[in-house]
Amino acid sequence: MASVADTWSRPAVGLRRRLADRLATLVVTGAFLLAVAPLASLLATVVSRGLARFDAELLTTSMRGVVGAGGGILHAIVGTLVITGVATAVSVPVGVLAAIHLHEHAAGRRHARALSLLVDVMTGIPSIVAGLFAYALFALIFGPGVRMGVMGAVALSVLMVPLVVRTTAEMLALVPGHLREAAAALGAPRWRTIVQVVLPTALPGIVTGVLLAVARVVGETAPLLITTGVVASVNANPFAGRMESLAVFAFDQYANPGVPREPYLQRAWAAALTLLLIVLALNVAARLASRAFGARTRR
Amino acid sequence: MSSIGAAPARRVPRRLGDRLLAGMATSAGVAILATLAGVVVFLLIEAWPAITAPAAEIPGGRGLVAFIAPLAFGTVLAAVLAVALAVPFAVAIALFVSHYAPRPLAGPLASLIDLLAAVPSVVYGLWGVAVLAPASRGPIAWLADHLGFLPLFAGPPSVTGRTMLVAAVVLAVMILPITCGLAREAFAQAPRAHLEAAYALGATRWEAIRMAVLPFGRAAVASAALLGLGRALGETMAVTIILSATGAVTFNLISSDNPSTIAANIALDFPESAGVAVNALIASGLALFAITFAVNLAARAVVGRRARRGG
Numbered sequence: 001m002a003s004v005a006d007t008w009s010r011p012a013v014g015l016r017r018r019l020a021d022r023l024a025t026l027v028v029t030g031a032f033l034l035a036v037a038p039l040a041s042l043l044a045t046v047v048s049r050g051l052a053r054f055d056a057e058l059l060t061t062s063m064r065g066v067v068g069a070g071g072g073i074l075h076a077i078v079g080t081l082v083i084t085g086v087a088t089a090v091s092v093p094v095g096v097l098a099a100i101h102l103h104e105h106a107a108g109r110r111h112a113r114a115l116s117l118l119v120d121v122m123t124g125i126p127s128i129v130a131g132l133f134a135y136a137l138f139a140l141i142f143g144p145g146v147r148m149g150v151m152g153a154v155a156l157s158v159l160m161v162p163l164v165v166r167t168t169a170e171m172l173a174l175v176p177g178h179l180r181e182a183a184a185a186l187g188a189p190r191w192r193t194i195v196q197v198v199l200p201t202a203l204p205g206i207v208t209g210v211l212l213a214v215a216r217v218v219g220e221t222a223p224l225l226i227t228t229g230v231v232a233s234v235n236a237n238p239f240a241g242r243m244e245s246l247a248v249f250a251f252d253q254y255a256n257p258g259v260p261r262e263p264y265l266q267r268a269w270a271a272a273l274t275l276l277l278i279v280l281a282l283n284v285a286a287r288l289a290s291r292a293f294g295a296r297t298r299r
Numbered sequence: 300m301s302s303i304g305a306a307p308a309r310r311v312p313r314r315l316g317d318r319l320l321a322g323m324a325t326s327a328g329v330a331i332l333a334t335l336a337g338v339v340v341f342l343l344i345e346a347w348p349a350i351t352a353p354a355a356e357i358p359g360g361r362g363l364v365a366f367i368a369p370l371a372f373g374t375v376l377a378a379v380l381a382v383a384l385a386v387p388f389a390v391a392i393a394l395f396v397s398h399y400a401p402r403p404l405a406g407p408l409a410s411l412i413d414l415l416a417a418v419p420s421v422v423y424g425l426w427g428v429a430v431l432a433p434a435s436r437g438p439i440a441w442l443a444d445h446l447g448f449l450p451l452f453a454g455p456p457s458v459t460g461r462t463m464l465v466a467a468v469v470l471a472v473m474i475l476p477i478t479c480g481l482a483r484e485a486f487a488q489a490p491r492a493h494l495e496a497a498y499a500l501g502a503t504r505w506e507a508i509r510m511a512v513l514p515f516g517r518a519a520v521a522s523a524a525l526l527g528l529g530r531a532l533g534e535t536m537a538v539t540i541i542l543s544a545t546g547a548v549t550f551n552l553i554s555s556d557n558p559s560t561i562a563a564n565i566a567l568d569f570p571e572s573a574g575v576a577v578n579a580l581i582a583s584g585l586a587l588f589a590i591t592f593a594v595n596l597a598a599r600a601v602v603g604r605r606a607r608r609g610g
Contacts (some may be wrong), residue, residue: 017503024505028399031391032408038472039415042426049429097327105321106328115328117599118335124526124595125588126533128562129338132584136341144577158338161331191316219419222535222562226569247421251536254425272422279417 043276050273053266059274063249064233069263073271075234076249079149080278082238083228083245084218086153087160092210094157095164096199102165103172104194116169122162130158131223138227149238151227152245156217163216167209171202208290215282219275221247246275342585349578356575358568367583369548373558374587376550377463377538378531381470385478386524392475393482393516398508409483416476424540427469432460432541439464439553450550457555461543464552469537474527481526485519486512518601525598529591535562561587 061072098119106112134155138146175198183193199206224245230252231242244252250271257264354362396409439462443454489512497507544559559567561583569580 013501013503017506021503021505024508025399028391028395031388032395032400035388035392035415035472035475036411038426038431039411039418041430042418042422045426045430046422094327094330097324098331100320101324101328105324115332119331120599121592121595122331122335124529124533124591124598125338126535126562126591128533128535128565129342129584129588129591132345132565132581133338133341136345136581137337139345140341145573158334161334165331189314189317191314191320194320215417219421221419221421222539222566225566229570247419247536250425251421251540254428254540268425272419272425275419276422279419283414283417 046269046273046276049266049269050276051270053263053270054273058267058270062232062234066232068258068260071263071267073246073249073267073274075232076244076246076271077274078234078236079228079243080218080245080247082236083149083152083156083224083243084214086150086238087156087217088210088214090153090157091160091164091213095161096168096206098161099165099168099172100194103169104190104198116165119162119165122158123166125158127155127159127220128222128226130155131226133158134223134227147227147229147242148240149228149235149243152224152243153238155223155227156220159220159223160213160217163213164206164210167212168202168206171205171209172198174205175201204289204292208286211282211286211289215279215286218282219247219279221245221251224248225251246271246278250275338588339585342581342588346578346582346585349575349582352575352578357579358576363579363582366579367561367586369546370559370561370564370583371586371590372548373463373544374532374560374562374590376558377467377470377542377560378528378534380463380467380552381474381531382478382524382528384467384471385474385527386520388471389475389478389482389523389527390516390520392479393486394508394512397483397486398504398512412479413476415472420473420534420536421540423469423473424537427465427537427541428461431469432462432465435460435462435465435468442553451552453551454553456553457543459543459555461541461557462553462555463542463557466538466542466557467552469541470531470534473534473537474530477530478523478527481523482516482520485516489515522598522601525594525601529594529598532591532594533562533587535566539563539566 057070058072059077060074061070062075063071063073064075098115102112102116102119106115131152134151135146137154138148138151142148179197179201180193183197184190188196225248228245228248229242230248231244235241235243250268253264253268253271349357349363352363354360354365357363357366359366392412396405396412400408436456436458439452439454439456439460442452443456446452447454493511493515494507497511502510538560539562542557542559542563543555544557544563545555546559547556548558549556565580565584569577572580
């Protein structure tokens, strides 16, 4: 801790000031360690309790006809993949195109500033409200009580689009202006400049942003609880019937256990572990993609 | 001179590709606006039967306002408490990462905190109810014994530990990364020269930080607190799982008699509701949307003011 500055200033610094400095260091370091404690405890808990049922049966069977012990999360994995996949397929084109509009076509104009403010505010929509929106939309068309995979995808898209717009716009802003000018000087029309020069340069950054956005929504529970519902068997069709996701499965096993409770709680923790592994994998992938981006902008 | 250069350019017709891309990009922007408007419109349409229904048909039987008000109280109580707990920690952690931690460690330590943001809320909920709630029984009994004269800790302490206090602590952990991240960014932008000038005048590290770094980050911390508040207001699953809610309106944080929150109440009751009860829940969701929208707008306004002033 004794840096050069400390050694030189020691004779001149009074005891009170020195104590205040030491106290501040202690408080700041202590706060950091205290903040890491829940993360460590959480990871340890999820791993130790999740491993009890983290086996082949868990990953290869559904809950169809299962009462008590046994059963698995295959239906929830399929549901998570389909719902998140549809949401990503909707959000990425809309988000990237909107960012192109904001940054390449309407940059600096008043409606662009208003739109980007609204996009920012949209990132703060509570996930349960996004779920209610999807329910309200589909209830008007199909009547009350409707549950479908695509409703969950709509809800997740509401949460994902603003995230994709924001990161894409940030990445477009990082693309050096001289690349655009060089393309224009070569006689390329604007759309070719955007499609063949600007987007490929920003691509790794956009991929990072999309992966992080997927990681954000893949663990969403509340909007799916009220739109896609709870079901025991595999359903891969987002347009017909209920579809369970991993997060909803974990919550349902915890909240509505049978007797005895133990197998239900074990399945809940195993699903939580699976979900955590998926989210961590997405984060690692995002980091790798952004490393590629760093290499490209340095060149 | 300029007329020679500009004249041919003006005659070139807009290319098909340009119009296509611009059109697609514009419609994506319009689609986002339409979605945002749709959130309000569709929620209003589905909430309308509850707004016009006679008071007796609303769950609780005393009208929509009496249905939403206690939930709104619980929502605001939990969120404000979470922010009050999280902000001092967020500032301290941001300072640790930007000014105290050894340089090569700063990056990895920051991503460790960001990892907290990646954990799904349902996992936080399960952790809270399985680990934190049982662990809180000792401390809340102590609080009730020694600080019981405060309305916050009046007790009697809950035997399960599934209290407002534990829910708020978990919410605080959940909003820590976003709050800390914004503070960290602002502190990192504090001019290095001010810090060095403070050192040159003989300031200790803490004095230098107080003079040259903290004033610089004040607006960022304020807007980070508001953004964290917005998050905490809308957070659903952690509260749903942890809190054993009875619908009471009380500031008592450690008893087994807890107010519910709007979001948690929707998640718990929606799957089993039908008829006007569904409409009433959607109306409460609309109220939640209005509250979070206002908070987020305020957060952006603070950021915007800072950006205009700081350039």
